[in-house]
């Protein structure tokens with residue numbers, strides 16, 4: 001989530017407090033920071049839900065921005081921001097580790113992708129603003145799962161977050177009408193029927209915008225360090 005959204009969220013919270021009158025103001029102010037603010041939803045650096053790493057994680061991947069290794073697909077730039085969920089401050093120097101299926105629904109290291117252990121996998125360190133950036137392609141689908149990207153966040157060598165990131169289904173439908181995705185129509189599972197998405201997926205949605213011929217997917221992940 002970007003700064004503009006944080007600001008808008010903040011001003012909405014302020015307006016709600018104003019409308020509630022003085023008592024409301026005090027409540028909003030006391031809820032506005034720290035864990036209470038996170039719990040009340042008054043601040044938007046909420047703790048991002050933990051979700052299973054699933055069966056396809058491979059540790060120790062390469063530090064690199066472009067994880068595609070030339071595989072085809074609709075270009076997707078990821079802007080993944082890591083903040084401390086208790087202070088809302090960015091965490092610099094965190095290692096953000098992503099992995100996902102290629103456009104045809106294949107993971108490197110497994111099944112049809114077993115000859116490589118590296119495509120669509122990589123690690124980037126967050127900058128001073130807590131931001132890690134990747135260049136990849138829109139993931140394909142595989143049996144029984146909605147479209148997703150796996151993520152782990154490591155701080156000082158410890159895993160502080162394991163999650164999955166999701167896309168609006170309407171956007172996925174549009175992207176999947178294009179090649180090479182269109183070679184595999186009739187994906188089985190959408191967000192609403194996905195058994196992992198069911199537990200916190202709505203708080204792990206990428207905010208996606210078009211940028212030229214690419215999409216840019218962004219999210220702020222609140223973690224406990």
Ligand code: FE
Pocket residue numbers: 054056100101145148150
């Ligand atoms: Fe997966």
